[in-house]
Amino acid sequence: MTRRSNFGRFLTAFAVAGFILGVAGCQSGGGANILKLGAKEKKAEPEPGKILASDLLGYCPKVSIREDTGFFNKYAKGGEDDPAQLIYQGSLTDVTRDCTRSGGILTMNIGVAGRVVPGPASTGGTITMPIRIAVTRGDEVLYSQLHNYQTALGANATQFVLNDPNVQVPIPAERSLQVFAGFDEGPTKKKTAE
Numbered sequence: 001m002t003r004r005s006n007f008g009r010f011l012t013a014f015a016v017a018g019f020i021l022g023v024a025g026c027q028s029g030g031g032a033n034i035l036k037l038g039a040k041e042k043k044a045e046p047e048p049g050k051i052l053a054s055d056l057l058g059y060c061p062k063v064s065i066r067e068d069t070g071f072f073n074k075y076a077k078g079g080e081d082d083p084a085q086l087i088y089q090g091s092l093t094d095v096t097r098d099c100t101r102s103g104g105i106l107t108m109n110i111g112v113a114g115r116v117v118p119g120p121a122s123t124g125g126t127i128t129m130p131i132r133i134a135v136t137r138g139d140e141v142l143y144s145q146l147h148n149y150q151t152a153l154g155a156n157a158t159q160f161v162l163n164d165p166n167v168q169v170p171i172p173a174e175r176s177l178q179v180f181a182g183f184d185e186g187p188t189k190k191k192t193a194e
Contacts, residue, residue: 058099058101059099059106059171059172059175059177060097060098060099060108061097061099061108061135061175061177061178061179062097062179063095063096063097063110063112063179063180063181064095064178064179064180064181065092065095065180065181065182066180066182068182069092069132069180069181069182069183069184070091070092070182070183071089071090071091071092071183072089072090072091072129072130072183072185073086073088073089073090074086074087074088074089074090074119074127075087075121076121079121083119083120084120084121085119085120085121086119086120086121086122087118087119087121087122087123087127087153088116088117088118088119088122088127088153089116089117089119090114090115090116090129090183091114091115091116091117092112092113092114092131092181092182092183093113093114093115094112094113094114095110095111095112095113095181096110096111097109097110097111097179101171104170104171105168105169105170105171106168106169106170106171106172106177107165107166107167107168108135108167108168108169108179109163109164109165109167110133110163110164110165110167110179110181111161111162111163112131112133112161112162112163112164112181113159113160113161113162114159114160114161114162115157115158115159115160116129116151116153116157116158116160117157118153118154118155118156118157122153124152124153124154124155125152125153126150126151126152126153127150127151127152127153128148128149128150129148129149129150129151129183130146130147130148130149130183130184130185131146131147131149131162131181131182131183131184132144132145132146132147132180132181132182132183132184133145133147133164133167133179133180133181134179134180134181135167135169135177135178135179135180136177136178136180137172137176137177137178138176142169142170142177143167143168143169145164145167146184147162147164149162167179
């Protein structure tokens with residue numbers, strides 16, 4: 001009889017512990033709908049400013065400076081390629097990007113940093129440099145924007161930062177996008193057939 005009575009006490013204690021845990025669960029915040037009866041489940045919305053796992057794992061293509069577009073020399077009129085007629089030289093030194101995804105669109109915020117060094121023919125003032133941001137997939141150009149970036153030219157080297165926060169392209173199925181930043185003096189002259 002002792003054996004049965006110990007077993008009975010164990011079952012009673014087990015049932016009481018289960019009841020206490022069940023009641024405690026119902027008392028905690030959000031426990032009223034623990035069985036999901038009578039109410040639709042709401043999806044948890046991310047807190048503003050929070051980084052989601054999808055953002056960390058999402059594709060954000062790297063930005064490159066093409067080798068032939070990293071420098072820009074501006075000469076006085078008629079003095080092209082004469083070092084004594086150089087007004088300034090611009091150079092791109094660093095690039096970065098930030099990506100967000102919404103509604104099937106990949107939005108990139110592209111940042112380009114550089115510096116301007118005055119030349120012997122410099123008179124100071126405000127200068128305008130042509131900087132292009134482009135996104136390609138193979139031979140297809142998905143985005144291309146020429147920025148006529150203005151900055152002050154002083155007696156010494158000056159640093160600058162260009163920001164293009166509106167680069168938008170469809171989210172690609174594959175990681176096949178290329179993003180370029182560089183100086184662009186305009187379309188290259190087409191060669192004529194001989």
